Amino acid sequence: MTPDILCIGSVLWDIIGRSPTAMRLGSDVPGRITRLPGGVAMNIAMTLRRFGLTPGLLTTIGRDLEGDELVGACARMGMVTDHIYRSEDLPTDRYMAVEGANGLIAAIADAHSLEASGDKILRPLADGRLGGSAAPWAGLIALDGNLTEQLLAQIASSPLFVQADLRVAPASPGKAERLRPLLSHPGATFYVNREEANILCTADHPTAEAAAQGLLDRGAERVLVTDGGRPCAEGRRGAGVITDSPPPVLVTRITGAGDTFMAAHIVAERRGEPRATALASALRAAATYVSGEIGS
Template identity: 90%
Template sequence: MTPDILCIGSVLWDIIGRSPTVMRLGSDVPGRITRLPGGVAMNIAMTLRRFGLTPGLLTTIGRDPEGDELVAACARMGMVTDHIYRSDDLPTDRYMAVEGANGLIAAIADAHSLEASGDKILRPLADGRLGSEEAPWSGLIALDGNLTEPLLAQIAESPLFARADLRVAPASPGKAERLRPLLDHPGATLYVNLEEANILCAAHHPTAPEAAAALLERGAHRVLVTHGGNPCAEGTRGKGVISDRPPEVLVTRITGAGDTFMAAHIVAERRGDPREAALAAALRAAATYVSGEIGS
């Protein structure tokens, strides 16, 4: 089966502890702990499936029991798993987060196996299964910033990605700088929050529209900047910056909201929505997600 979009990056187990109470350093409170398929690439893929698209996964998953469970879960959700790199000597990656009523308290991403695999996850794009240097993949690609900076730099220059519609998301503010090689890629759209945008700008802009304009000035071709419940922005070189405010909702979860926003925006544009409508659709989808009105 040919995927509608390729999701390249982290596919792992999310271990999330959530409590309805306000938490601070050292808090010990009752709550719920869940284990669900996660990772930036996986979260985007799951949202794409909810909108009826078929994503193909390019990632690393270990040949351990946790990895077998994860691949089986991906397949049950209707994702193309044929091109996943299965490592014999690397464990399946994991992400652990703690969330309270006051938002994300702390998180640890153990994506070392993905980083150690390097460009092995890209082999299907070069060996003819999904493309080659002579006939590169020309469709949508969702790319996450859990890849190493050398690999992201390689992707930025690679002929394998020369015709792709690249949609790029950082894994976290701490990894935002990894996206610098892709900043001026002519086919790249960057999805970042305000903190990540300011890291890439090496400046402090108080609003998303200002940060989007600054990224365009620094060479970006297209960016989307979110800012929680505040106005968010989309900027396109030659077309300026537009902004919109997300709907007000009661926030019940945080992890995965940015990935939901990105996936919903991709889907809106794929069906032909203009800029303003696509941004509004993405903000509605993210608000619905954080309110807990749809499944994880």
């Protein structure tokens, strides 16, 4: 089966502890702990499935029991898992987070296996299964910043990606700098929050609109910058920056919200929605997600 979009990056187990109580350092409170398929690439893929698209996964998953469970879960959700790199000696990656009523308290991403596997995850794009240097993949690719800086730089200049519609998201503010080599890619669209945008700009823009303009000034072709419950911005080289505000909702979860925003925006554009409408659609989808109105 040919995927509608390739999701390249982290696919792992999310272990999330959530409490309805506001928390601080050292808090010990009742709540719920869940284990669900996660990772930036996976969260995007799950949202794409909810909208009826078929994503293909390019990632590393170990050949351990946790990896077998994870690949099985992905396949049952209708994702194309044929091209996943299954490592014999690397364990399946994991992410752990604690969330309170006052937001994300702390998180640890154990994505070392993805980093260690390097460009092995890209082999299907070179060996004819999904493309090659003579006929590179020309469709949508969702790319996450959990890849190493070296691999992201390789992707930025690789002939395998010259025709791709690249949709790029950092894994976290701490990894945003890794995306700098991709700023010059003519087919890249960046999905970042204001903190991540400011890291890429080496600046301190006070609004999403200013941060979006800053990224365009740094060479980006197209950017979307979120800022929590404050106005969001979408900027395109030569077409300026537009803004919209997310609907006000009661926030019940945070992990995965940015990935949901990105996936919903991709789907809206694939439906042919114009620029402002696609931005509004993505903001509504993200608001619905953080309010807990749809399943994880």
